[in-house]
Structure formats: C-alpha cells, structure tokens
Amino acid sequence: MTVVDGSGAAGFAADVAVAGGRIAAVERGLAGEAAEVVEGAGRVLAPGFIDVHTHDDRAALDAAASFPKVSQGVTTVVVGNCGVSLAPSPLRDGNEVIAPINLLGKAADFAYPRFADYRRWVEETPGPVNVAALVGHMTLRARTMDRMERPATAAEIEAMRADLAEALEAGALGLSTGLAYPPSRFAPTSEIVALARDVAAAGRLFTTHMRDEAGGVVASVAETISIARQSGVRTLISHHKCCGEGNFGLSATTLAMIAEARETLSIDLDLYPYTASSTVLMERTVKESRKVTLAWSDSHPDMAGRDLAEIAAEWGCDVITALERLRPGGAVYHQMDENDLVRILTFPPSLVGSDGLPHDKRPHPRLWGTFPRVLGHYVRERGDLSLEQAVAKMTGQTAKVLGLAERGLVKPGHHADLVLFDPDTVIDRATYDDPEEPAAGIDMVLVNGAVTYEKGTMTENRPGRFLAS
Structure with missing residues (x-):
C-alpha cells in the first residue's frame, strides 16, 4: 500500500495502524500485530x-x-x-x-x-x-x-x-x-x-x-x-x-x-x-452563461433538468421572462x-x-x-x-x-479520517446529464477510526463530530 500523507511529500510504502479513533503508527510490518487487517495492495491510503x-x-x-x-x-x-x-x-x-x-x-x-x-x-x-x-x-x-x-x-x-x-x-x-x-x-x-x-x-x-x-x-x-x-x-x-x-x-x-x-x-x-457553476436563478448570471440548465423550481418542478432557452421557446417568451416565471429556483450555468x-x-x-x-x-x-x-x-x-x-x-x-x-495528515496521533482508493481507476462518474452517479475507485472511508463507506455502500456508523475552532 502507498501512503500519500497529505503533506505534499512523495508517497511511500507503509502500513497504518488505527486504534481508539486515531492513527497509532505509520510504518512497515504492522499487519502481524493487528486485530483486523484491511488489505491495501495496489491502493493509495490518504487523509x-x-x-x-x-x-x-x-x-x-x-x-x-x-x-x-x-x-x-x-x-x-x-x-x-x-x-x-x-x-x-x-x-x-x-x-x-x-x-x-x-x-x-x-x-x-x-x-x-x-x-x-x-x-x-x-x-x-x-x-x-x-x-x-x-x-x-x-x-x-x-x-x-x-x-x-x-x-x-x-x-x-x-x-x-x-x-x-x-x-x-x-x-x-x-x-x-x-x-x-x-x-x-x-x-x-x-x-x-x-x-x-x-x-x-x-x-x-x-x-x-x-x-x-x-x-x-x-x-x-x-x-x-x-x-x-x-x-x-x-x-x-x-x-x-x-x-x-x-x-x-x-x-x-x-x-x-x-x-x-x-x-x-x-x-x-x-x-x-x-x-459550470450553480446557484439560484439570477438574471446577471444567465447573461454571462453560454448555456443554462434548470436545477430546481418551486413553481415548475417538472422543468428541472431542462435547458432554459428551450423552456423559453416552449413558452413563447424570452429567457429572462422564463426565469421570472420559474422563481424561486436554481440552475447550472456554463460560464x-x-x-x-x-x-x-x-x-x-x-x-x-x-x-x-x-x-x-x-x-x-x-x-x-x-x-x-x-x-x-x-x-x-x-x-x-x-x-x-x-x-x-x-x-x-x-x-x-x-x-x-490533528486533521488532514496520515500521521501518528492524528484523528483517523482516511480514504483508501485505487489510483488507476478513481474517477468521477456524475455528469451534467446524469449528475447523481457515485464515483469509481473509492474502496473505503474511515471517519474518526470508524468505517463509513466500503465496497460501494455506506455503513451504519455515524462517527462524525462537530469540529470547533
């Protein structure tokens, strides 16, 4: 397993031990001492x-x-x-x-x-x-x-x-x-x-x-x-x-x-x-964009996912008039x-x-x-x-x-917030046409030492904390 520790330094081969919600050790040869082992061959472990x-x-x-x-x-x-x-x-x-x-x-x-x-x-x-x-x-x-x-x-x-x-x-x-x-x-x-x-x-x-x-x-x-x-x-x-x-x-x-x-x-x-950006329906943002796709509309929820220019043409009005009719709402702006x-x-x-x-x-x-x-x-x-x-x-x-x-690094003593992924396959799969697709190549996620995601499924663990400044 390659550890990319979040510091910007070169990745290195190591095992990472987790105990009590924190990273206990980062070194080779730890697997033999562990109560449970997650195999990470060919994978990257990062914060x-x-x-x-x-x-x-x-x-x-x-x-x-x-x-x-x-x-x-x-x-x-x-x-x-x-x-x-x-x-x-x-x-x-x-x-x-x-x-x-x-x-x-x-x-x-x-x-x-x-x-x-x-x-x-x-x-x-x-x-x-x-x-x-x-x-x-x-x-x-x-x-x-x-x-x-x-x-x-x-x-x-x-x-x-x-x-x-x-x-x-x-x-x-x-x-x-x-x-x-x-x-x-x-x-x-x-x-x-x-x-x-x-x-x-x-x-x-x-x-x-x-x-x-x-x-x-x-x-x-x-x-x-x-x-x-x-x-x-x-x-x-x-x-x-x-x-x-x-x-x-x-x-x-x-x-x-x-x-x-x-x-x-x-x-x-x-x-x-x-x-592309996304926010509420705003006239000035529409004018800056080469294409606008409706993300949501309280008044016309059936129009979500439609192109604003096409909606305006269908309604026989200009895009700003269509925007006003669709409010309150939001859009994706290609700009x-x-x-x-x-x-x-x-x-x-x-x-x-x-x-x-x-x-x-x-x-x-x-x-x-x-x-x-x-x-x-x-x-x-x-x-x-x-x-x-x-x-x-x-x-x-x-x-x-x-x-x-004590966050953001794979380092002994830090909280065990970790992600294990495949560097050869990790990629986004969500697109503008199909925006709710989970990513590929994410094997496992841990928050404060507890597994929250594994093999494409979220676990029942709820280990999140409020991080006060």
Missing part, C-alpha cells in the same frame, strides 16, 4: 478529503443526504459558506426564507435560534462526516435588517457583531460572505471590515464569495485584499473563477494579485474542478473556461471544494464527483498535478488554512 466549501448545513445531519460526499472519500465538510448559514436562524416576520438562503431549505429547517443550538444538534445527532461551520454574513443581515437593499446602520452592525460573537464563542470557524447576491450586494466594504476585525481578533477565518466573478473580478479581488489588509483577518476566496467569455484569461491577473498579497497577508483560495480552471487549480495555494447543492432536484455533478474528478481527470489523465499535490490540496493544506488541529 480523508476535507470539502472546504459546501452547503451541507442540513445535509450533513442526514445520512442519506451525505452519501454523495461519503462515496467520494469526504470525511469533513465545511458549511455556512457564501454568506448563508442554517444558524443562527435568519427568519423574521412572516417566516419567509429569501434567496439564496433558501438553498438550505424551507422555513421549518431553520430551527436553530443561535449558532450554539446548531452545534448542539450536530453533536447530539452525529452523521457520517465531521462538520466545521462558518456563520453567514447574509444570515446575520436577514436577522437584523428590515430591508437589505441598503448599507446596515451602525446599530444594525452592532447587532450583527453580537450574533457573530456568539457564534465565534460557540466554535464557528469564522465568517462567510456572499457579496454577489442581492441581500448582501448593498453592504459596503466598511460593513464587512467591521465584522472581519472581530473575526481577526478571535483568530478565525474570513471566507468570501466575492462581489463579482465576471467583469468585475479584478476589482473584487482588490476589495478582498483591502478587507484583509484593513482588518488583519485570515482570508479565503471562495470558488475562484472568471465568468463570461469576455473575462476568460483574467485569472492570470487575479492570481498575480493574490500571490503579491500573500507576501504580507494570509490569503488563500479554493475552487471546484468544473467549468467558465478550462484554461482558467487549470491555472487556478495548479496555483500552489489553491484548495479544492465542491460547492455542491445537496437539495437541488437536479444537482450539478460537482456534488457527487469533485474529489475523484481531480484525482482521475486532472492527475491521472491530464497530468496537471501530481497525486501528492492534489491530495495535499484536499487534505493537509486545507486543514492548515482552516485551523483544524
């Missing part, structure tokens, strides 16, 4: 994959909903991204769940008044994956503001700071933003800096779905760097990309900006390995270039996350295939990364950026 960017806030509590992640080797999910978190509850008068917060569920699903209530629920009803959670800026705005199409007042910022303080005290990893979305688009940089300073003071992480990932992507990276500089906060740019044909190639500029900023600031980034994707993927600091939407009727294939796609397509088939580099971007580097102690 379990850490999905740095998910919307699994609710799905992580449901074993069946976690299957897309468990089956591709994920052992830890980071929830509360893009400014959207299940807790503290964003509901105000009328119990209306606004977009894109509604990506996480209906009003009844937002049952956690405080962040501490969500943590307690995860701990009392564990699932098959570990959960680390951010608190969403948009969620805090929805709790505090009567109208969000404006900057927050000083009093409203203080109320958000109080909610943020409670979440950080309860173990939140930090704060996320979704500045591209209407409920947060009107927040000025100063509002974000005020909150980011509290995150920095607590030694936590600030993640951002930036204000613009298309024509304004360079300005958005500049704003993100400015927030980091003004606040001193550790920063992670979410799902970095350059959308719209006129903006292809801008990643050369944005990555140069990030590299320069990293000389004095702590700035990292993540991405998913696909040239990126492979050259930008590869440039970002091979940028040494970049991390891998799925950004999957587990409650979509017709999800983006990234929900089921992100990590095996990197290993099978970008490592084995294309050779853009070495196996060791790819595994580090999914494990050790991620744990370091997130501040997850």
